[in-house]
Amino acid sequence: MSKIDITAAKYSGDRPTWKFFMSELKPKGKWLTPFNIISIPIMILGLILIVIRFWKGLGSITNLTQEVPWGLWIGFDVVTGVAFAGGAYVITFMVYILNMHKYHSIVRVVVLNGFLAYLFYAGALVLDLGRPWHVINPIIGNSFGTNSVLFLVAWHFLLYMIAQLIEFSPAVAEWLGARRALKILSGMTLVAVIFGITLSTLHQSGLGALYLMAKGKIHPLWYSEFIPILFFVSSIFAGLSMVIFEGSLSYKVFFQQISEKNQKSHHGIIHGLAKICALTMFAYFSLQVLIFIHGQNWSLLNTGMGRWFLLEMIGFVVVPMVLYFYSYRRNNIFLIKLASILTMLGIILNRLNVTIIGFNWDAAVRYVPSWMEIVVTLAVIFTEIWVFRWVVNRMPVLRELPFVVKKEKLITG
Amino acid sequence: MKIDRRLFFKVLGATGASVALGTSLKAAPRKQEEKEVEFYGVLYDSTRCVGCQTCEFSCAEAHGLPEPSGAPEAGVIRKINEKNRTVVNVYKTSRGDVFVKTQCMHCSQPACVAACLTQAMQKTKEGSVIWRGEKCMGCRYCMVSCPFDVPKFEYHSANPVIQKCTMCYDRLKEGKIPACVENCPNQALMFGTRRELIKEGHKRIVENPDQYVDYIYGEQEAGGTAFLYLSPVPFHELGFNTHIQKTSYPELSKGFLYSVPSIFVLLPPILLGIYDATKNKNKEEENE
Ligand code: SF4
Numbered sequence: 062m063s064k065i066d067i068t069a070a071k072y073s074g075d076r077p078t079w080k081f082f083m084s085e086l087k088p089k090g091k092w093l094t095p096f097n098i099i100s101i102p103i104m105i106l107g108l109i110l111i112v113i114r115f116w117k118g119l120g121s122i123t124n125l126t127q128e129v130p131w132g133l134w135i136g137f138d139v140v141t142g143v144a145f146a147g148g149a150y151v152i153t154f155m156v157y158i159l160n161m162h163k164y165h166s167i168v169r170v171v172v173l174n175g176f177l178a179y180l181f182y183a184g185a186l187v188l189d190l191g192r193p194w195h196v197i198n199p200i201i202g203n204s205f206g207t208n209s210v211l212f213l214v215a216w217h218f219l220l221y222m223i224a225q226l227i228e229f230s231p232a233v234a235e236w237l238g239a240r241r242a243l244k245i246l247s248g249m250t251l252v253a254v255i256f257g258i259t260l261s262t263l264h265q266s267g268l269g270a271l272y273l274m275a276k277g278k279i280h281p282l283w284y285s286e287f288i289p290i291l292f293f294v295s296s297i298f299a300g301l302s303m304v305i306f307e308g309s310l311s312y313k314v315f316f317q318q319i320s321e322k323n324q325k326s327h328h329g330i331i332h333g334l335a336k337i338c339a340l341t342m343f344a345y346f347s348l349q350v351l352i353f354i355h356g357q358n359w360s361l362l363n364t365g366m367g368r369w370f371l372l373e374m375i376g377f378v379v380v381p382m383v384l385y386f387y388s389y390r391r392n393n394i395f396l397i398k399l400a401s402i403l404t405m406l407g408i409i410l411n412r413l414n415v416t417i418i419g420f421n422w423d424a425a426v427r428y429v430p431s432w433m434e435i436v437v438t439l440a441v442i443f444t445e446i447w448v449f450r451w452v453v454n455r456m457p458v459l460r461e462l463p464f465v466v467k468k469e470k471l472i473t474g
Numbered sequence: 475m476k477i478d479r480r481l482f483f484k485v486l487g488a489t490g491a492s493v494a495l496g497t498s499l500k501a502a503p504r505k506q507e508e509k510e511v512e513f514y515g516v517l518y519d520s521t522r523c524v525g526c527q528t529c530e531f532s533c534a535e536a537h538g539l540p541e542p543s544g545a546p547e548a549g550v551i552r553k554i555n556e557k558n559r560t561v562v563n564v565y566k567t568s569r570g571d572v573f574v575k576t577q578c579m580h581c582s583q584p585a586c587v588a589a590c591l592t593q594a595m596q597k598t599k600e601g602s603v604i605w606r607g608e609k610c611m612g613c614r615y616c617m618v619s620c621p622f623d624v625p626k627f628e629y630h631s632a633n634p635v636i637q638k639c640t641m642c643y644d645r646l647k648e649g650k651i652p653a654c655v656e657n658c659p660n661q662a663l664m665f666g667t668r669r670e671l672i673k674e675g676h677k678r679i680v681e682n683p684d685q686y687v688d689y690i691y692g693e694q695e696a697g698g699t700a701f702l703y704l705s706p707v708p709f710h711e712l713g714f715n716t717h718i719q720k721t722s723y724p725e726l727s728k729g730f731l732y733s734v735p736s737i738f739v740l741l742p743p744i745l746l747g748i749y750d751a752t753k754n755k756n757k758e759e760e761n762e
Pocket residue numbers: 578579580581584585586587603619620621622623624625638
């Protein structure tokens with residue numbers, strides 16, 4: 062917050078800054094919505110569990126074992142969460158690099174979502190660290206484990222969050238009415254975008270590369286030297302499906318904030334994204350087939366894990382892919398949304414299969430997450446939604462301020 | 475149309491910073507073999523082991539760990555854990571009961587060390603792989619990566635440590651040999667440089683071909699390990715993981731790590747080029 066404080070103090074001149082912030086901190090609208098009634102107790106419970114976890118050790122609330130040292134918090138929160146956050150780099154690529162202006166109206170909300178996802182889901186990593194007081198070691202000092210993939214991923218998370226913050230910062234500047242800052246920050250957008258896309262390419266694949274050394278520990282149907290490429294390609298449609306799904310929700314919840322022009326373009330955007338999803342899923346599926354043939358794992362298909370693999374590939378890759386193609390041709394928004402949900406389930410399944418279900422799959426003691434791990438995960442997700450709602454209700458994320466349009470001409474022109 | 479010069483330099487600057495990070499990465503995976511060091515190791519001869527557990531007890535004593543519980547029993551596999559750095563098990567084999575001691579293999583190119591992002595795991599020049607608490611952040615990536623599932627984590631502590639055999643690094647520095655080797659009453663364990671031990675192992679196999687299978691486990695496994703095993707029966711009968719690859723595990727992620735600097739150098743200018751091309755195209759369309 063301190064950074065924003067300074068900008069505000071500098072640029073908002075005539076209003077008393079603290080009063081502005083105090084009023085902005087208060088929630089807007091009704092308190093007793095169903096969402097609040099469900100989320101508040103879970104967030105409080107999650108907080109209590111986190112206190113217990115730091116007090117008594119990871120084993121007190123997680124079911125992690127010596128054979129499966131990374132559980133739900135890494136496999137779902139970090140690995141899956143970051144895949145879903147991939148929408149931000151894909152959309153910024155389309156809008157700023159390919160100059161597809163059609164998608165411009167959703168850039169901000171997608172970037173905000175991406176940033177918060179990294180902040181909270183990658184932040185969940187800290188909960189999982191056994192010795193978090195040393196978390197600073199790989200960032201400063203003489204403890205660079207430079208040939209570690211995790212070192213690379215950690216650094217890229219950090220840098221990418223900075224890039225996303227810069228991409229989003231014009232919205233903050235507008236909220237604070239800081240015109241000069243707005244101009245400077247907007248000028249940095251393209252650089253941040255280029256840097257951000259490069260970082261995303263590397264850490265989306267890097268998350269897969271983390272598991273390269275676990276050869277022999279991951280079920281052969283999910284392990285191949287191409288995990289990084291598979292993770293990268295799937296992050297494209299994972300991210301876009303999230304954009305479709307989340308966009309439809311925001312569209313309903315924040316309807317009154319969206320300008321009439323953008324309401325009209327909403328369907329066009331979803332329609333266009335469906336096509337990209339279908340095409341990248343086709344590429345992904347072809348890759349999976351090639352890798353499968355290359356791996357010569359035919360005999361494994363007739364095992365329990367093999368059927369599980371087929372379910373993932375057919376039920377949650379081929380089916381949503383066909384659905385995307387079909388609904389794109391038919392221009393059926395409802396089916397597109399259905400496809401996006403199936404795709405997201407497939408991504409969850411895939412990431413969990415690599416990180417948890419297929420990891421040391423033959424271990425004597427199976428890891429099943431405890432209810433407390435699930436509650437903490439939900440608490441993290443709810444907190445993220447709370448912050449998202451707070452920001453959307455205040456900053457020009459979905460709505461447009463009159464002078465934005467002019468400024469944007471200035472930047473791209 | 476030309477790319478705006480200021481913009482170009484900004485991108486260049488950002489790329490430069492990341493290349494600095496990238497090149498340090500590239501320089502990082504130094505080759506262990508290049509430094510002419512002789513790693514120490516331990517040769518374990520299972521035909522001499524009588525399962526007395528002296529190694530277990532002396533290990534616990536030397537490292538201040540609780541006294542080991544249980545004894546080798548056929549059909550029961552005791553595992554190393556966060557309280558035990560080494561255990562001895564017994565296996566019923568085609569040639570009777572055979573004892574096997576388990577501990578960290580001290581790989582020549584350890585996966586755990588390549589995994590560690592804080593350099594808490596370290597391959598010392600003596601050859602032992604040690605863990606340093608003042609650096610470790612408890613991410614447990616070493617456990618994910620170790621092909622032998624060796625590092626163990628204290629899940630029930632607020633200040634957890636990674637427990638693993640260190641080949642008694644502290645004792646090595648004092649000029650002593652590992653506690654288990656020193657105390658073994660039957661000379662089942664032998665300490666020396668890895669090269670000597672491999673020679674010794676082959677000598678024993680050649681002199682007593684009936685007593686041993688012609689294989690030293692650890693000579694090639696995972697690119698070579700400092701703990702080496704002799705056995706009277708094929709190793710799979712003794713519960714060894716015989717699917718361990720013969721090349722080093724860090725090799726598996728090297729390709730990815732090497733590609734990082736080139737992506738950092740190549741991708742930003744490509745993106746900038748595409749940006750420029752599409753920008754002009756859009757302008758032309760507007761003009762038409
Ligand atoms: S056996 Fe595992 S813990 Fe021991 S050196 Fe090899 S990789 Fe590291």
